[in-house]
Amino acid sequence: MSKNILVVDDSVSIRQMVEATLRAAQFNVTLAEDGQDALEKCRRGQFDFVLTDQNMPRMDGLSLIKALRGKAQFSKTPIVVLTTESSDDMKQKGKAAGATGWMVKPFSPDVLLNVLKRVLG
Amino acid sequence: MAELVSSLKHPLSFRGGWFWLSFLVLFVSWGAAYTQQTALSLTILSVAVMASVARTARDQQVLKATELSLAAERKPTEPPTQVPERMQRINRSLSELLTECEVNIERVKSTQDDAVETLSCAFASLRSLVEEQNTLTYALLKSDADSDEVYAVQLQQFVEETDQTLMSFIDTSEQISQSTQSLMTQVNTICEAMPTVQKALSDIDAISSQTNLLALNAAIEAARAGEAGRGFAVVADEVRKLSTRSTEFSGVITQQMTMIGDLIVSLEKEARFVADMDVGNVICKKDHIKEQLLSIAEKARNDMSVTEKLESLNGQFAATIGDAIRGMQFGDINGQNLTHTGGIISMVRDQLETYDMAHIEAQIEDYQGQLVVRGQLDHNPVSASSMDAGDVELF
Numbered sequence: 001m002s003k004n005i006l007v008v009d010d011s012v013s014i015r016q017m018v019e020a021t022l023r024a025a026q027f028n029v030t031l032a033e034d035g036q037d038a039l040e041k042c043r044r045g046q047f048d049f050v051l052t053d054q055n056m057p058r059m060d061g062l063s064l065i066k067a068l069r070g071k072a073q074f075s076k077t078p079i080v081v082l083t084t085e086s087s088d089d090m091k092q093k094g095k096a097a098g099a100t101g102w103m104v105k106p107f108s109p110d111v112l113l114n115v116l117k118r119v120l121g
Numbered sequence: 122m123a124e125l126v127s128s129l130k131h132p133l134s135f136r137g138g139w140f141w142l143s144f145l146v147l148f149v150s151w152g153a154a155y156t157q158q159t160a161l162s163l164t165i166l167s168v169a170v171m172a173s174v175a176r177t178a179r180d181q182q183v184l185k186a187t188e189l190s191l192a193a194e195r196k197p198t199e200p201p202t203q204v205p206e207r208m209q210r211i212n213r214s215l216s217e218l219l220t221e222c223e224v225n226i227e228r229v230k231s232t233q234d235d236a237v238e239t240l241s242c243a244f245a246s247l248r249s250l251v252e253e254q255n256t257l258t259y260a261l262l263k264s265d266a267d268s269d270e271v272y273a274v275q276l277q278q279f280v281e282e283t284d285q286t287l288m289s290f291i292d293t294s295e296q297i298s299q300s301t302q303s304l305m306t307q308v309n310t311i312c313e314a315m316p317t318v319q320k321a322l323s324d325i326d327a328i329s330s331q332t333n334l335l336a337l338n339a340a341i342e343a344a345r346a347g348e349a350g351r352g353f354a355v356v357a358d359e360v361r362k363l364s365t366r367s368t369e370f371s372g373v374i375t376q377q378m379t380m381i382g383d384l385i386v387s388l389e390k391e392a393r394f395v396a397d398m399d400v401g402n403v404i405c406k407k408d409h410i411k412e413q414l415l416s417i418a419e420k421a422r423n424d425m426s427v428t429e430k431l432e433s434l435n436g437q438f439a440a441t442i443g444d445a446i447r448g449m450q451f452g453d454i455n456g457q458n459l460t461h462t463g464g465i466i467s468m469v470r471d472q473l474e475t476y477d478m479a480h481i482e483a484q485i486e487d488y489q490g491q492l493v494v495r496g497q498l499d500h501n502p503v504s505a506s507s508m509d510a511g512d513v514e515l516f
Contacts, residue, residue, distance in 0.1 A: 011453040013234075013241035017446045020245030024252050055457065055502050084454055084503045086511065095516045104511025106450035109443040111510055118515065 003120060004028045004045070008038040008052035008064065009082070014105075018051065018082075021109040027116070035059025039067055046073060049120060051112075054083035054090070062097045069098040078119045082107060212473045219470035226463040230456055237452025244449060248442045255435050262428050273421035280414040287407045294400050301396040308389045315382050322375050329367040336361035448508050457502050464497040 005027045007018045019029045030047065032038035034056040050068065054061035061081050068074040080101040081094050091102045100119060103112070262271055339357035343350035468491050472481045484491055489499040505511065 009453075011456070013237045013449060014453050016238070016241045016245050017449060020248045021446065024248055055498065080515075084457055084505065086504045091514060099516060101513065101515035103513050105454055105505070106447045106508055106511060108447050108510040110440075111513060115513060115515070 002026050002028045003048040003116075004030065005116075006030050006032060006038060006041060006047040006050045006052075008032040008035065008050065008056070008061070010034050010053060010056040014053070014082075017109075018107075018112070021112055022116075025113050025116075035061065035064035035067070038064055042068060042071070042074060047077060049116060050074075050077060050079040051082050052079065054081055054085050054094075062093055062099075065094070065097040065099050080115060080119065082112075208478075209476065212476055216470050216473045219466050219473070222466050223463055223470070226459050226466070230459045230463075233452055233459075234456060237449055241446070241449050241452070244442055244445050248439070248446070251435060251438050251442065255432075258428060258431055258435065262425070271425060273425040276421040277418050280418040283414055284411055287410060291400075291404055291407055294403055298396065298398070298400050301392055305389065305392045305396055308385055308392060311385055312382075312389065315378070315385070318378055319375070322371050322378065325371045326368060329364045329371060332367070333361055333364035336364060447510060451508060454503055454505055461498065461501045461503070464492055464495065468492060468495060 005022055007015055007022070007029055008031075009015050009018070010033055015031050015033075019031060022029045030041055030045070032041050035052070036059045038050070038052065039059070052061040052064055059067075061083065065079050065081075068077065068079065078100040079098065080103055081099050082103045082105060083090075084105045086104045094102050101115065103115065262273075336357045339360065340354055343354035343357055346353065465488065468488065469485070472484045472491075475481060493499050
């Protein structure tokens with residue numbers, strides 16, 4: 001059965017490219033424009049994996065992760081941050097917020113699929 | 122002096138209280154000096170001076186912060202008169218240039234976003250089409266939807282089995298031909314034996330005829346003998362009857378032998394037809410069919426080879442699209458960089474418009490704080506300087 005992936009990014013092109021990569025690998029993909037949009041979608045459904053950007057309007061990635069970790073149904077869901085931010089300080093903040101991993105843009109489709117394979121088993 | 126006026130105006134305020142406290146300390150220290158307590162006087166005086174210096178520094182900080190906040194609140198549309206005319210012109214020029222830079226950055230970002238969105242959509246579709254092409258190529262290769270067996274391999278097996286069947290057919294035909302030849306030989310032997318049998322039957326007929334004649338003579342002689350030859354006459358009659366029956370049997374056998382002879386002639390004719398059939402022609406046909414089958418198998422092998430290359434090309438195609446997808450992310454990366462740079466320019470332009478050099482200097486020094494006040498990040502979110510894939514770290 002196909003896994004459900006939530007992709008959160010304010011960039012239309014990034015959403016399109018991640019979606020194309022994941023759909024080609026037979027994943028079900030749901031898109032969200034920012035943290036608040038993602039939270040709304042999480043209220044209506046369950047996801048096996050969340051891939052989120054960090055810097056977004058209204059609600060950033062780390063705030064989203066903290067909010068999701070506060071919900072019982074998302075406390076164990078793998079959440080990987082896909083962002084342009086690459087400083088160790090930001091990574092540590094992400095880890096402290098409850099992120100499962102940190103990917104720095106630009107992403108390679110093969111690497112992204114490999115991360116999903118490793119995380120989802 | 123202003124401190125003194127302020128303290129006199131507001132004697133109960135903190136600032137006023139500080140002034141009176143300092144005055145009291147100085148008064149005590151002077152008193153100590155007049156009462157020969159020099160050491161005590163110097164100590165109190167030193168403490169008073171240090172406290173005064175510390176307080177002055179703190180007041181200056183508070184004053185500076187107050188000025189900054191007041192400057193941030195006010196948006197002077199007209200330059201202060203104390204700013205030189207030349208500096209005002211420079212400020213206006215710089216402000217115009219920075220405004221143009223902002224507009225240009227916005228335009229670059231806008232066109233870049235449009236282009237990247239179009240291209241990323243195209244590449245996303247392309248990737249989907251490549252996947253579909255892969256599926257179709259695979260379906261073309263396979264013998265049926267539920268099997269993983271390659272059609273070319275199945276065809277190769279069919280060719281081999283057909284060849285074996287043809288070889289078996291040829292062997293059987295050759296065996297039939299050989300058996301027919303043997304049959305022909307035996308039929309010929311039977312044909313050769315027929316005249317001998319017919320002669321034997323003719324001899325039997327002759328013997329039977331002579332026996333009949335002999336029985337007739339015996340009957341005549343018995344009649345001549347009268348009563349004495351009565352018994353002999355009976356014997357002669359029985360012999361004649363045996364002769365007649367023998368002639369009848371001979372006739373039946375001759376009739377059957379004639380019929381068998383006709384059948385043997387027909388059999389010989391059929392056997393000769395079979396024996397005369399050209400097995401070489403069948404072998405020739407078999408070779409032709411085998412040649413055709415090998416041609417089909419060769420085509421299947423070529424198809425397999427082409428399809429393998431096609432699969433390899435599809436893989437390369439997918440990898441190339443992957444590279445394109447990675448490269449296309451420059452839109453997002455550069456967009457964030459441009460937004461941050463545009464924010465800095467906007468902030469600098471706004472500061473220039475205040476025409477207050479001290480204020481500008483303070484604001485520029487605290488540019489990160491100013492960016493945060495404007496709802497932007499205090500740092501550039503982009504550190505990448507190439508489009509190499511970024512690092513991955515799983516916690």
